[in-house]
Amino acid sequence: MTAKKRRRLYFAGAVLVASGLCAWLIAWALGNNKIFFYSPTEVTQLHVQPGVAFRVGGLVAEHSVAHGSGAEIRFVVTDKKVTVPVVYRGVLPALFREGQGVVATGALDAGGTFQATDIMAKHDEKYMPLEVVQALKKSGEWQKGGK
Amino acid sequence: MTGELGQLSLCFALALALVMANAGILGAQAANGTARRIANGAALGVTVFILLAFGALASAYLASDFSLRTVAENSTVSQPLVYKITAVWSNHEGSMLLWMLVMAFYTGAMVLLGRGGERITSAALGVMGLLAAAFLLFILFTSSPFMRLDPAPFEGNGLNPLLQDPGAAMHPPMLYFGYVGLSASFAYAAAALIVGGAESEGWARAARPFMLVAWMALTCGIALGSWWAYYTLGWGGFWFWDAVENASLMPWLIATALLHSALATETRGAFRAWTLLLAIAGFSLSLIGTFLVRSGVITSVHSFASDPTRGFFILVLIALAVGGALALFAWRAPSLQGGTAFEPVSRESALLLNNIFLIAACAAVFVGTLYPLALDAATGQKISVGPPYYAITFAPIFFALLALVPLGPRLAWRKGDLKDAIKPLYPSLGVAAVAIIAVLALASPRSLAGAGAFAMAGWLLASSVIEIRKRKGARVAAFAAAIAHAGLAVSLIGIAGTTVWRSEALVLVGPGETLTVGPYTLRFNGVTQVDGPNYRGSRASIDLMDGARVKAAMHPELRIFTAQGQDVSVTAIRTTGLDDLYLALGDDRGNGRWTLRAYVSPLAPLIWLGALVMALGGGLSLAGRLRARAPEPKAAPAVAMAAE
Numbered sequence: 205m206t207a208k209k210r211r212r213l214y215f216a217g218a219v220l221v222a223s224g225l226c227a228w229l230i231a232w233a234l235g236n237n238k239i240f241f242y243s244p245t246e247v248t249q250l251h252v253q254p255g256v257a258f259r260v261g262g263l264v265a266e267h268s269v270a271h272g273s274g275a276e277i278r279f280v281v282t283d284k285k286v287t288v289p290v291v292y293r294g295v296l297p298a299l300f301r302e303g304q305g306v307v308a309t310g311a312l313d314a315g316g317t318f319q320a321t322d323i324m325a326k327h328d329e330k331y332m333p334l335e336v337v338q339a340l341k342k343s344g345e346w347q348k349g350g351k
Numbered sequence: 352m353t354g355e356l357g358q359l360s361l362c363f364a365l366a367l368a369l370v371m372a373n374a375g376i377l378g379a380q381a382a383n384g385t386a387r388r389i390a391n392g393a394a395l396g397v398t399v400f401i402l403l404a405f406g407a408l409a410s411a412y413l414a415s416d417f418s419l420r421t422v423a424e425n426s427t428v429s430q431p432l433v434y435k436i437t438a439v440w441s442n443h444e445g446s447m448l449l450w451m452l453v454m455a456f457y458t459g460a461m462v463l464l465g466r467g468g469e470r471i472t473s474a475a476l477g478v479m480g481l482l483a484a485a486f487l488l489f490i491l492f493t494s495s496p497f498m499r500l501d502p503a504p505f506e507g508n509g510l511n512p513l514l515q516d517p518g519a520a521m522h523p524p525m526l527y528f529g530y531v532g533l534s535a536s537f538a539y540a541a542a543a544l545i546v547g548g549a550e551s552e553g554w555a556r557a558a559r560p561f562m563l564v565a566w567m568a569l570t571c572g573i574a575l576g577s578w579w580a581y582y583t584l585g586w587g588g589f590w591f592w593d594a595v596e597n598a599s600l601m602p603w604l605i606a607t608a609l610l611h612s613a614l615a616t617e618t619r620g621a622f623r624a625w626t627l628l629l630a631i632a633g634f635s636l637s638l639i640g641t642f643l644v645r646s647g648v649i650t651s652v653h654s655f656a657s658d659p660t661r662g663f664f665i666l667v668l669i670a671l672a673v674g675g676a677l678a679l680f681a682w683r684a685p686s687l688q689g690g691t692a693f694e695p696v697s698r699e700s701a702l703l704l705n706n707i708f709l710i711a712a713c714a715a716v717f718v719g720t721l722y723p724l725a726l727d728a729a730t731g732q733k734i735s736v737g738p739p740y741y742a743i744t745f746a747p748i749f750f751a752l753l754a755l756v757p758l759g760p761r762l763a764w765r766k767g768d769l770k771d772a773i774k775p776l777y778p779s780l781g782v783a784a785v786a787i788i789a790v791l792a793l794a795s796p797r798s799l800a801g802a803g804a805f806a807m808a809g810w811l812l813a814s815s816v817i818e819i820r821k822r823k824g825a826r827v828a829a830f831a832a833a834i835a836h837a838g839l840a841v842s843l844i845g846i847a848g849t850t851v852w853r854s855e856a857l858v859l860v861g862p863g864e865t866l867t868v869g870p871y872t873l874r875f876n877g878v879t880q881v882d883g884p885n886y887r888g889s890r891a892s893i894d895l896m897d898g899a900r901v902k903a904a905m906h907p908e909l910r911i912f913t914a915q916g917q918d919v920s921v922t923a924i925r926t927t928g929l930d931d932l933y934l935a936l937g938d939d940r941g942n943g944r945w946t947l948r949a950y951v952s953p954l955a956p957l958i959w960l961g962a963l964v965m966a967l968g969g970g971l972s973l974a975g976r977l978r979a980r981a982p983e984p985k986a987a988p989a990v991a992m993a994a995e
Binding site for chain 2: 207210214218219222223226227229230233234237238239240241259271274275293294295296297298299300338
């Protein structure tokens, strides 16, 4: 085997092994770290297990916001069909309001309450989070331009 | 008047760019000297007309000429001078013109430096001409910044408040210098494929200054973006693995791989085809990043363009540029000469490993960024991929790369000796061992990952010092590389410090209450309304206490901009250089009580300092190159041509 051929072989072997390893690592990591987005209806339909991280989006139900101890806050996310109770300990975005869109990241606890680690409201007064609009459209409760 | 002047300049620039494309590619033939002179002249013409167009737009902003739609939308009379200027590129139309301005700068530099042989230069100018023409068509047909409003309003809307900030203002020009610099290396790579044969071999040398400038600019641009996110978003983090950040990180990873691979191509003739592919990939990722950020696929502060024709145009441009370059590659690459053979232990192998790790890291980011978009498009299923994914893919791959960094430059070309390479680095291994023990013994909470990161940083830093001492008086390039590698270590220390040892307090406080975070005690005095010209502000007064004495007053603030309905957190950061005390005001919970986020981030400033050190290494390397070889006399006819 000539030196040139050996070099080619070495190059190809190294690239193959490395890219194989890398592809496996990426695929494996992706499989374990996908965070799904569900509307409240989907949360109940799919029977999402406690402890599985996901994002839930919808509207903050009217008159549902209650302050707990410390920085804790409780509210209910709804797509106007099904509701999911949420508890969150942290800073609320400035545009968080009852009747407005919200996306929360976290997981359900054993009691079926969504323990949120992160809350996103729309980032300005004109737009709703895209996922919320689509979740409302799915539940048939979307009114253009309305709350 | 200035508006029409700008529009006309763009039209002239387009016509000349088409001339430049044609003449440049014809000039790649050995005998066609006339075409080369025409290409050079046209290139300088394009440069001049783009400067004129940009100047026209900038002067409209300075004069607050609200008869131009973009000026009316992004500026006001009362806006400070500096933000009148940065408002030029704060919107889609203006930022595309900035892109052209940077391209004009690089085109001018290509003509004036004129390296790599006249056939290569000519073909590279031809490719730049094609790209310039495509972008000018894009601007003229979908995004002209010179559209008129009739009647002109008396006052404009003003710049997006989030962007009225020095970091946000300098971030786009930096990134564009990087992206467009990669288009120059792309042009040289395509030129090498067009010219072919022995004459094509100078391309890597000719493209190197452009790669270096692009890499430095990307490094600084990414660091600026990260710093800006740190002090404005109020979450205390410096990197969020957000699609927009990733869009700039991917070209950086490929540009880094390209810099290393091109070194082997330039000095040893190794990895010829591979380096060409990297140059193509680097620019492709710049375009993909621009598409992601600008097409409205992702909603963010960056996505000003929601016009679908623009996204479509960029997609077509990507398809043409990438497809064309790959087709050219498939057709011409087999004719490239293979390099000289090398042994498994050699500088070539080290550079090969460097490339594999960098590309794997880039692939991890690419999949994490694009998989959710692809899944949504294909199935409508919405997923997101968060930091944990990157922690188990990007982090270990990059860590493996860092471990090899000190060894690479110590191995000889073709056939190296691992023992000889490691022996002078024994002190570095010692430093790493001491770092592990010291961190495990002293830092609390105890963290193996943190100790590992410090050991790695010690290994890198000590090796850089050894390298610099040994290479005294040697080539500037080796010195520059050692500095850039030391920068990596500095950033790594900052990242480890903030990620592992950050203390954080999230509290609900009322007036007069105190809280502690890390070693600091803070007293909350309350919040007052401080309204600005266009926002409602809530300003907290918080004292940093030293026993009963007030050591410093801090004022985190929350501003809600009434016109845009946008909330902006003005964080209060007090840095000792070794740690940051970081306060962000949360939300009003009634009775004078507010939520407050407080972080103590040890070593945070080192994250961005390290990036500066890396860029400094790049700058040294560039200076060494420009000094080593005086400009060739080839530039002279080009200048004469332009004067005619």
